[in-house]
Amino acid sequence: MFIRAIAALALAIAASLPIGSATAQGQPAQSTEVLRETHGDWDIRCNSARPDECYMVQTASNDQGRPMVEFSLIRLAPGGPAPAGATAVVPLGTALPEGLLFQIDGGEPLRFAYDFCAPAGCIANLALTAEQVAAMKRGAQ
Numbered sequence: 001m002f003i004r005a006i007a008a009l010a011l012a013i014a015a016s017l018p019i020g021s022a023t024a025q026g027q028p029a030q031s032t033e034v035l036r037e038t039h040g041d042w043d044i045r046c047n048s049a050r051p052d053e054c055y056m057v058q059t060a061s062n063d064q065g066r067p068m069v070e071f072s073l074i075r076l077a078p079g080g081p082a083p084a085g086a087t088a089v090v091p092l093g094t095a096l097p098e099g100l101l102f103q104i105d106g107g108e109p110l111r112f113a114y115d116f117c118a119p120a121g122c123i124a125n126l127a128l129t130a131e132q133v134a135a136m137k138r139g140a141q
Contacts, residue, residue: 032048033045033046033047033048034046034047034048034051036051036054041058042056042057042058043056043057043058044056045057055072055073055074056072056073056074057070057071057072057073058070058071058072059071067091068090068091068094069088069089069090069100070088070089070121071086071087071088071102072086072087072088073085073086073128074086074087076127081127082127082128082129083128083129083130083133084127084128084132084133085125085126085127085128086102086110086112086125086126086128087123087124087125087126088100088102088112088123088124088126089120089121089122089123089124090121090122090124091121091122092117092119092121092122094121094122096114098111099111099112099113099114099124100112100114100124102126104132104135104136104139105135105139105140107135107139110126110132112124112125112126
């Protein structure tokens with residue numbers, strides 16, 4: 001199932017958010033995740049202890065309302081190998097031997113290979129190039 005991505009809005013909003021840090025210096029602060037805003041099908045969630053660490057997330061469900069994939073976007077630090085990252089989490093037991101495909105409008109599908117499975121589900125990560133980020137900003141679905 002492809003996520004009905006409101007990608008143009010999603011990346012525009014993500015680009016306007018402060019950059020999140022993947023690791024903290026010293027002991028991590030106790031925190032919870034809080035919903036900051038909702039834009040269409042996308043939620044912006046932030047770390048309560050570090051409100052500048054945010055990401056965008058969308059959950060796609062099947063016709064019975066069961067979650068099938070959670071897709072999140074995060075803006076990465078400038079100067080790194082990729083300007084943004086995407087993560088997809090699918091429930092355990094999901095049969096997708098070719099990995100997960102994500103498509104922006106009618107463009108070339110992006111393939112996510114599964115990195116690992118954990119009790120929360122199977123996780124696939126993808127570094128997004130500047131061209132892919134630009135396509136998401138222009139995209140309608």
